[in-house]
Amino acid sequence: MQNYQREFVEFLVRTGALRFGEFTLKSGRVSPYFFNAGEFNKGADVEKLGYFYACAVQESGAPSSIIFGPAYKGVTLCIATAIALRQHFDVDAYYCFDRKEIKEHGEGGWLVGKAPEADDQVVMVDDVITDGATKVTMIRRIKEATSAAVTGLIIALDRREQNAEGGNSITSLESTTGVAVHAIITIQDILEHLPNRPIDGKVALDSETHKKIQEYLSEHGIDK
Template sequence: MHAHSLDFLDLAMEYDALRFGEFTLKSGRVSPYFFNLGSIASGAGMARLADGYAAALEHAGIDYDSLFGPAYKGIPLVATLSCALVPRGYNVPFTYNRKEAKDHGEGGTLVGAPLGKRVVIVDDVITAGTAVREAIDTIRANGSEVAGLLVALDRQERGADQRSPIQALADDEGIPTVAVATLTDVIGYAERRGLDADIRGSIRAYQAEYGVTPAPGA
């Protein structure tokens, strides 16, 4: 497990963004863990979170020149990530979108810097992947290329077509995804931190039933 993944999971636990128990998801599946990045809602928490995103992005080695945050959760993420990249030697412009086009002033749906040539989309976690695909369409419609997708957590969980939404993006769109942490990391974290054996067993069972095979090197 990478150091940034471990620190991110520590942070998620501190803020109750990562909880263990029984949670019914929108899909109807009963998950032994629940992830809500919105619970990290303080200056110190967001600074650590953004640094985790920055470390994961730097480690991935993606060639990019711009960041994009889909409304709404992607907006604070992309702004704080841009700040966290500065001490690492990167001054990266960012853009985000409005849900509805502004009909006065400058108008349009995009806010911030003009999109670069190679754009990384920054979001929290991918479920159905609908919002990300809308972001991809927006970026391409403006003449830019999607260089990658950066998320907090990859659940590594099968969707309707037996692939995870992240695998589908890679297969269908050729877009690489970087996650600060994965479900495999969550399992390793539970063992490392000595969480209750029943919790660890239920996560492993959930992964066995719904999980996908991680890509080589993931």
């Protein structure tokens, strides 16, 4: 793990974005942990979040003239990432996000920010991948509408978990679109760094919960 990844794991705990217990997911599975990107809701957290995404963009090696975030969660992410790339890596990328409803007046269109052109290289940023269908649709829309290249997709957390069909949503997205997915961290990074480690004086992931996550992954994980 890189230092920024270790910092990100601890950041998730401190912000409450990563919690442990019993959580019923949309899939109906009962998970011993839960990630909620909605907890990144104040200035200092968003600033730090942009830094972690910028680090992942740089590590991925994906060329990026535009950082694109799908509405709604991706709106904050693309702006924060573009700012952090400039502040920390001297990369002055544009940002762009889509409108849920096409604007018919003013500047119009379905994009806000720098609309990609044929010679642009677009990196998409989002929180997680569930089944990947919406991201496949958006990648295709960007390519077809602008002729720009989508060079990468950065997400916060890869759960390393089977989808409803028993497959891997990330590898399926990659094979369908030709776009590589890079996660800031995976659940395995959490299991490596966090067990019995005090964060601000409190252990977030004890041995019992660590075992429950391993058992959960042995049943639902893609690495079993």
